[in-house]
């Protein structure tokens with residue numbers, strides 16, 4: 001399968017990426033997502049500017065879950081920061097209704113793809129955005145938030161991170177963190193286990209009645225790094241019907257090229273099966289993407305490399321979109337009328 005054949009395959013499935021931090025740029029740096037930005041040059045500092053609508057169309061990416069992140073250390077104003085980033089997405093949707101549209105369900109995503117618009121979804125990175133108030137989950141969900149990552153780089157009201165301030169692999173979720181999972185289950189908000197302590201990871205899986213995501217991560221089976229998760233964690237996510245988005249950031253992968261991304265995806269398949277891997281680029285997240293995947297327009301190159309490892313179209317479609325769409329379908333948002 002060459003790159004143009006890979007690009008053609010992208011039209012047969014809604015390709016979805018689980019994590020890109022673009023709204024912060026839109027909110028704070030007036031980054032216009034509808035404008036075509038130059039691809040960052042290889043081997044240059046390349047932390048930001050990986051995603052915009054024209055390059056998503058080029059790369060055949062139908063949907064993006066945009067990560068809203070707030071300052072990952074204790075500070076006030078986290079909820080307001082998330083609302084600001086949601087405002088920036090609202091503004092883009094209002095200005096370019098033919099190009100980008102909000103999506104909540106897997107059906108919304110397919111409908112957007114049919115009419116040629118990019119589906120925009122939102123996720124939150126770091127439970128500090130709730131500011132200790134679980135009512136904020138419903139407020140965010142009402143604005144389109146589909147997942148909440150409980151931790152980021154510091155301990156918060158919900159638990160402890162895998163790395164950063166207060167990191168402790170043996171400490172699990174707080175009582176509020178456990179309650180948070182129940183409330184997310186009730187509202188149909190996906191639990192995202194990126195960045196969480198190992199014990200917190202297992203606590204969340206034990207409590208959650210719904211499938212979970214790890215929105216952006218590498219795997220320890222390929223590269224030893226604090227950011228990555230091990231085989232047992234992969235199998236636990238699989239048992240729960242969840243999915244794992246593989247990150248494109250070089251520093252976590254143990255190799256600098258696109259082949260390293262492929263290695264991590266193949267390892268997930270070997271350990272946990274074809275229903276688990278997904279895409280979790282972390283584009284625009286102050287990380288340097290792999291060579292060969294410098295921005296979202298390069299996505300068909302990844303598909304072609306995966307095909308070169310022997311994966312057929314059915315498995316490729318699962319990785320590119322269907323696994324993530326299944327989780328979005330299985331964690332169905334409760335309608336406002338049902339929860340009041």
Ligand SMILES: [Zn+2]
Pocket residue numbers: 125194195216285
């Ligand atoms: Zn992250």
